[in-house]
Amino acid sequence: EIEAVAQRLLHAVRCDVTVNEITLSLSASVGLTVYPFDESTPEVLIHHADMAMYEAKKAGGNQWRLYEGEATAALEHDSLLRELEQATDRQEFCLYWQPIVDLETLQISGAEALLRWQHPQKGLLAPAAFLEVLENSHLMPKVGHWILETALRQAEQWHQSGRRWDVHINLAAVQLKEPNFSRYIQGLLSQFPQLRRAAVWLEIVERVALDDVPAVAAMIQSCRALGIHFTLDDFGTGAAAIQYLVELECSGLKIDKSLIRPMRTSNKHHTMVHTLVDMAESLSIKVVAEGIEDAETADHLRALGVTHAQGYYFSRPVPVEQLETLSW
Template sequence: MKDMDKTKEQLMDELNSMRRQLTELKEKEKDLRHISTHDELTGLPNRIVFYEDLSYALMEAKKKQLMAALLFIDLDRFKLVNDIIGHMMGDQILKSIAFRLSRSIRRSDLIARIGGDEFGLILNGIMRIEDIPGIGQKITDSLREPVQVAGREFTITASIGIAVYPVHGDDADTLLKHADTAMYKAKEHGDNYQIYSAAMSEEDFELLATESALRKALENSEFVVHYQPQINTVTGEIIGVEALVRWQHPEKGIIPPAEFIPMAEETGLIIPLGEWVLRTACAQNKMWQAAGYPPMRVTVNLSARQFQQGNLVETVLGTLEETGLDPEWLELEITESIAMQDINYTMSVLNNLRNRNVRIAIDDFGTGYSSFSYLKNFPSHTLKIDRSFVKDVTTDNDDAAITKAIIALAQNLKLKVIAEGVETEEQLAFLKEQNCDQIQGYLFSRPVSAESFTELLKTRNISEKREECP
């Protein structure tokens, strides 16, 4: 009997042990399920759950003939915040942002963390599309209050892209793509939020098409270099030339740089394009010298991306060696804003080039910031007055004062000064009176082909061959 009772007790103990193990397994399974479907840091659902819930929300919206909205929320410049304060404090900010977002939505909506600094929001049961901007504003307002972490305050802003079912798509993938597009447009324009429109996709398509066409243009040699003379203000003689790239499109004709240089810069195509322009301009200048024309400097513009290339000096020297042009007949032009991006790097590169007898020009001078204190240390030879000052120099007292100051500054620093965008006799007379060294603009000549520029060189003095300003 005792043995039987003992056996029952053992069975009960084993049964209870099995129950405990089963309960623990269920808890572990529940924990694992939660870990696989939720973000560990914020506790919010993750991208996998968000996609599933979005698909379900669209099914329900279709069934009930209602709208649903997808919001893509991206924290602005959060990578910079992380780099400055460290990831631990950055994580605390993310947790605070997640809490605020959760608090700003309805119980029927879903918020998820779908990336490092990206959140997704599903708004269910939307009756009118007009209600959505108010929700977007409410979310941005919730983020406006500074976040306090470790006794410090941080103000975090966000860019929000919004896509609405069924107006902007009837499946999860399409809505995600369109909300992402709208978010980047909001970031690009500095807006709190943007609602998707078909024009955004058309614009993106145009950008992709432009990039593709640019690549083909490089392969098919569709680019040409035009040359604009730089004139001695006193004698009217051509003493220099600026090389300016143009795209000779087989269908659209000549495309000005403003329409393709930004895309070339963004995609990195500016590097091979810029090297081609440099090589072409140097070779052409050497050809003019070989033909017996008096030597003159050719000025070539450098973009921001070109200037930041670590091998810029080697590229320039290699091009000069390849074309046979003496370094003193090349002038490289950078804008004031490029020069000011990284002073130490700028000084190093410019000194390196100057030590090899390559001349340096600072373009768009006077349009930037804090440059007067640095200018005396820049190893430059020439200042170019921006055309925005020259345009109204005879009618605007401020522009006149700025132009006079730049010319006087250049003269005191023993720099040559050249005024761009000269289009009228009145502008020319003003600049002559201020002893501006050189002039460039439509009053004398537009940028022209190498062949047309050769014809200008045959006269050398083109003061009597001025073109009418368009």
């Protein structure tokens, strides 16, 4: 009976909706738990169903999952970790690229490297399906080095071909804690002599940077001496004070989509973004706005003085061959 209800829900939600000539594909992720087999309080039952829903999302969405307890979750974790070990050995990871666009010229000014897993049975997997397990495993340093090396090699090829694009690369928490990380970066940069170092932007997430501000600031300072830049990613989602932004000496910040998306209809969000942009300009910090999904938001940002943006309005993450053919 549960399966029949879940399938009906999925079928009812699964459709395309057209809004202003834009077609949106809808789907659902459903999490279930069953009382009295799950003999918990109402609040815990809802929590367990929520956990199952996230398992459905991790598996790719448009499906349902039944909560089966912590033991099952542990088994699934171990199984995924073994698959990730095989994926690392078999070189199943690849990079997709999301363009960063100059809002004045509507030309690509850079691209963010994003990890994907070409799973032999499940197809192309986005990070939501595996990143949490990967980042908390012994595999992350090796995969992190591969991401950096692959992204910098691609950036050098762009620069050799005349594309003066920036390259943005996300750093995992474990990479910020690597001993002699700046020395590793120095050795890596020496392998790509035709790469413009000023075009390299390493992105760190706000919540990770604040775990140990002095240590992260020292690492950033060492790497900046090599000619590269750092961006504070997802700015506005955590508790980062302006003083930390200054203390870390990041050259850029990315305003999180949670601030960008509501600004068309929320004066408070509009004012907050305006304030961040003015502050960044006074500190000579480059701003990139994330999560742009329509022309109106892009126009608002342009009017506020934001010069660079990324989001589905311009392009979803795509393979490098497709990135190089994009235009607006």
